[in-house]
Amino acid sequence: MGGGSARMPETAGAEVETTIGWAGVRLRVPHRWEVAWVGHDHLLLGEDGQPRVEFKSARITGAFRLDRHLRALGRRPRGAAIAYQTMPVPANWRPLVASYRAGAFTWRSARHAGRGLLLFCPCCQRATLLQFYHHRDPDERLVERVLGSFAAHPAGGWNLVALFDIRCEIPVRFDLGDFRFEPGSFRLTFHCRATRFTFHRWGPADALLRRMDLPLLAASAGLLGPEAPAPRRPSPEAAQWFWQDRAAGPLRALWRRTSPTAHYLKVWRAAAANRILAVRLQAPAQGPEPLFEELCQRYDVVPQTTGASPPDA
C-alpha cells in the first residue's frame, strides 16, 4: 500500500527529514520521500513515483565474506535484470560507513542506474545492500546525508520500526512474522519461539468509535479469545485484558505439554493522532508482563500536523 510519511519530522538544514526504521535498519530521509514498496526485509523509498533509495537487509549466521558477495554481485547471471559493477568505496562515503565493512558498486537496469553499498556490521552480524537511484542530476550531498544517517545497530537491544505514521521498538531477538499495511488498518506481528506479539493501528478513530467502543472493536478484529474476561479500563480511552488459555481436555493438555498460554491485550485511543492502537502478546505463561508493558510504552503513532503534503521548509 501507499502511505503517508509523517514519521518524526526533523529539520536538517533547510529540509524536513523523517526517520525510517525497517528490517533492523534506520535511515533519515527527506520527508517528501514515501514508502513505495515494503517487503519482509526490503524497503523502497521514492518521490513522485521515482525510486530514490532501496535496501535489503538480513542477519547473517556464520562467516560473512564481503569480497565474495561483491564478486557474486558483479557476475551477471544470464538473464539478470540488473548489472552490478564493483568499485572502490568513494572517498566521501568512507567516513560515513567507517563502522561497517563496506564494498561499493554501481548498478544499472533497463530503466534505472545508480550506486550502492554492501555493508556488514560485525557487531550485530547484519548485512545490508543499500542502493541509491541516480536520476538526471544526483544530489551528492543528499546521498551523503542519507548515508550518514544509516544505522544497522539496534539501539540498546531494540530495533526500530518506523514506517508511515507508526513507530515501535522491538527486542532484537524477535523476528518479523507477517505484516499488513492497508488503508485504515496496519498490523505487524513479531515472534520468538513461543512468544508472539502483534501491533495494530486503525484509523480514523473518531469514525470507528462512533459505531463501537474499544472492547467491541477488539472483538470485531478477532483479538479476543473465547476465554477473554471483561476488560479492565484504566481510562476511558483504553481497555486492557489478560487471560490464559485453559486446556480443554486431557488430550489437548497432553498435546500442548506446556503451561497454558498467557494472552495480554491493550487497546487504546491515540486521541491527538485520531488513531486506535493495540498490542497483543501471546506467550507461555511465565510472566511476560514487563515485556508487554514495555512494548505498549514503545509503540506510538506520529500525528499528522496537516492533511496536506508534507511541508517544505
Next chain:
Amino acid sequence: MTWFRKRPAPPPLTREAALALKPVPHREVRAAAQPSGDLLLVYPLRLPPWMAQLAQRLGGRQTVGATRKLQLDELGSRTWQLMDGYRSVRDIAQALSTQYRLPQAEMELAVSRFLRELGRRGLIGLR
C-alpha cells in the same frame, strides 16, 4: 493477416494522472441519508440483455425498475458527498485527510479503492 490484429492497450495511467481524475456520480443513483448520518445508495439494477431475457423466460421477477442498495459507512458517505464533478480524487483525499487527520497518501489509496469499487458497480464515472 491484419484483420484480427489486436488493438494495442492504452498506456497505464500514472499515479498523478489517476489522482487528477474527477469522479462524477451516476445520475440514476439516489443517495438517501440514514438516521446515523450515513448514506444509502439506491441504484437501478442493470442486467446484461442476455441475462435479462433468460430471467424473463425462466419466469423470474421483472428486472425493469428493480433496484439495488449499497450502504456506505461514514468515510464512504463523506466521499460520496464530496464527489461533485469538480473535485479531483486528490482533492477529495486531501479534504478527508484533513478532516480525519490521516496521512494524505493513505487516504488517496483508500479513496481510490472505494472509487474503483463504485466504478465496478457502475455508480460513478471519471472524467
